[in-house]
Amino acid sequence: MSDSLLNRPGVRTRMLLTARSGAVLPLLRKELDNIEADLVEQKLGPLDSPDARASMFRAACRAFAEVSSTGTRGPVPDSAAFTGPDSGHALTLHTAALAAVDAHQRGVRPPVDPAASTSYLLDRERAQWLHHWAADAASASGRVGSRPTDNTPNICGSLVRHLR
Numbered sequence: 001m002s003d004s005l006l007n008r009p010g011v012r013t014r015m016l017l018t019a020r021s022g023a024v025l026p027l028l029r030k031e032l033d034n035i036e037a038d039l040v041e042q043k044l045g046p047l048d049s050p051d052a053r054a055s056m057f058r059a060a061c062r063a064f065a066e067v068s069s070t071g072t073r074g075p076v077p078d079s080a081a082f083t084g085p086d087s088g089h090a091l092t093l094h095t096a097a098l099a100a101v102d103a104h105q106r107g108v109r110p111p112v113d114p115a116a117s118t119s120y121l122l123d124r125e126r127a128q129w130l131h132h133w134a135a136d137a138a139s140a141s142g143r144v145g146s147r148p149t150d151n152t153p154n155i156c157g158s159l160v161r162h163l164r
Contacts, residue, residue: 007035046088053088053130054078060097068105076104087114095121 006013022071025041031047032039048051061076086092092114102124111117
């Protein structure tokens, strides 16, 4: 919330934040009050139609591939992610799309269900943090403190177990 792009005088900024529950809203509301920003909560229900799910998945894949720095290697294949009983939620579909695009660009098999998509993305994020930490450690001699990912396996494991 303190990013200078979000706090330019005379310029309105709109952010879209997604979450699986409203539990974080009281904390977010407090932060937004501190910077005199408004918060509008809108609950999204699941998409019932398989065609609507597939359309959202494909649109998200196109958008993620477009902003990706690595580009695409042809169209991202459809996913089984939008066919399961709990797969109609926007966040589930977007998570599956992001994982599918990343896997496609890396030439690996994409995750096949919502829990696997979440695990895949958490693993990719952890790898990215480790990469950045290693680069920082190599360039900063005498660095004090622990790695930012020391507790990641415990946190990620808890998250994945909770999602299953």
